[in-house]
Amino acid sequence: MGSFSIALSGLQADTTSLNTIGNNLANLNTTAYKEQGTTFEDLFYQQIGTSGSNNPLQVGVGTRVSGTSTDFTQGTLLPTGQPSDMALSGNGFFVVNQNGVQQITRSGDFQLSQAGDLITTSGASVMGYPASNGVVNVNASLVPIQLPVGVTQAAQATQNISITANLNAAASVGTSFTTPVTIYDSLGKSHALSVTYTKTGSNQWDYSVAVPAGDATGVPSNNTGTLTFDSTGTLVSPTGSINNITFPTLTDGASDLSFNWNLASGGSPTLTQTTAPSTTGFSGQDGYASGNYSGFTVDQNGVVTAKFDNNHTQVVGQVAVATVTNTQGLVRVGHNSFETTAASGDAVVGVAGTGGRGTVEDSTLEQSNVDISTEFANLIVAQRSFEANSKTITTFDSVTQATLGMIR
Known part of the structure; x- marks a missing residue:
């Protein structure tokens, strides 16, 4: 019977909504996680005739999920005291490379590998512009950001x-x-x-x-x-x-x-x-003694500067920041990362603070933008909708049993 399929479509749509809400709540503490919402649309209608005034008589056949939208509103920025942590204040995404595939992310909980590579928690390389002799070349191709961990900086005679x-x-x-x-x-x-x-x-x-x-x-x-x-x-x-x-x-x-x-x-x-x-x-x-690497800082434009224990610094690169035309067209690939699609358009890569891109906040992380009170309210609505569709199925079942009883 079509009646069962109508209720079943509602249950399926409500299940997707419940899963989305559950995923939002599960990622309440995920760095820079962006809340998702589920939208529905009705299915096609069967025309069973017309009324006396020639108005169409239509019967719907259920609902389905029309889309899942992502709220890219910026989350709260909280200082962490960790220099490898970064957050974007404003528009844009960090650019990372996972096994040769370019991805973008809002999550800046980066780490330093043993070799000095700046990487994400999943091991993707954080990409940026290279520096030579302390000067960043923003016209060069993106390269992994690398810090001189374990490196002793040679002395420079006063000139x-x-x-x-x-x-x-x-x-x-x-x-x-x-x-x-x-x-x-x-x-x-x-x-x-x-x-x-x-x-x-x-x-x-x-x-x-x-x-x-x-x-x-x-x-x-x-x-x-x-x-x-x-x-x-x-x-x-x-x-x-x-x-x-x-x-x-x-x-x-x-x-x-x-x-x-x-x-x-x-x-x-x-x-x-x-x-x-x-x-x-x-x-x-302008001279200095030799020195060992002791840490690094990142300024608002994403310029990464290595520090040495001889009180000397050296610019080693600049973190790249990307924007896309349609953020809703991005596809989530896990690990707090996104990939571009034909719907989103290609990522436009540049530096922080230019072209509408936000600035980089060092030793800071962006929090999830999930509002727990809103999610609980949505959860109640989705639960009630699921229960209502379940009740529709039991009602249709009772009607079916009554019909079969008439046959006997």
């Missing part, structure tokens, strides 16, 4: 020093003032460089750059000279930089120390002469 200082114009001739700067040689050993200024006349100071006695046995070059200021206290000579200050034959066996002293920043001299006391505002250089 440039910078000093921001004021020399006291009211000081008497012969007065000296010294700025210390710690620099590094090619082996990573530090040297306590000193820059001494000695007033020799009105608006003139001699400078002398030196390293401690015993650090270098060769004769230094370009390490002495004269600084000349105008009547406003602006450095007029030398300008730009003092190049190739050299200390040869270092006693530790490193290469000769040779560096430039930058005397300007943004076009303005960094040394001035006023009647204020002689002071050093800043001294810095």
Whole structure:
């Protein structure tokens, strides 16, 4: 009898709805899980005649599931304190590669493999743009993000020093003032460089750059000279930089120390002469000792920066973020991941904070957007609908039994 098939279609549709609700509740604590909903539609109708006013008389034959929609509303972002955890604040998905297949995910509970690969909990590689010499190439093909775990960063000899200082114009001739700067040689050993200024006349100071006695046995070059200021206290000579200050034959066996002293920043001299006391505002250089990998950070644009215990950092890549035209067309493949389809359109990959993509929040995870109170309300409705369809079947059964009884 058609009556049974009508009720059966209702039971099947309600079963799908109950399964969907149950899956939502089961994933209440799943990272970045997106709640699903079930929608129904009626089936075709049988026309059994017309009324006296020629209106059609139709009888329906049941219902079916017309679709399952996904709510991509962002879940709550909670800090975790784990640098490998990431969340997207706004639109977009992280790009991962599972066994050669590109997938996208909102779940940023990433991990570091023993080899330093940034991976998902299911082992998929987190994809991004590569960096060379600390510069990210966003025009290159995506590659797995890899951190230099267990790597010792080689030392870098100082190539440039910078000093921001004021020399006291009211000081008497012969007065000296010294700025210390710690620099590094090619082996990573530090040297306590000193820059001494000695007033020799009105608006003139001699400078002398030196390293401690015993650090270098060769004769230094370009390490002495004269600084000349105008009547406003602006450095007029030398300008730009003092190049190739050299200390040869270092006693530790490193290469000769040779560096430039930058005397300007943004076009303005960094040394001035006023009647204020002689002071050093800043001294810095670009060398560093060797260091071991100690961790990493991710900024809002997804740039991944490795940290070393020598207080030096190095950009190693940038996490890719993808968007799709129709998120409802995505297909779930498990492990908190999606794949694109013809309905969703291809993933448009770029970097966070551009093209409508959200920003990356480091040490943070996105929570499930399932609302437990809403799900319980939906569960009650689905249960009542299932019971009603069950009651329809028992009623049809009673009618069938009565009909058979008439035959007897």
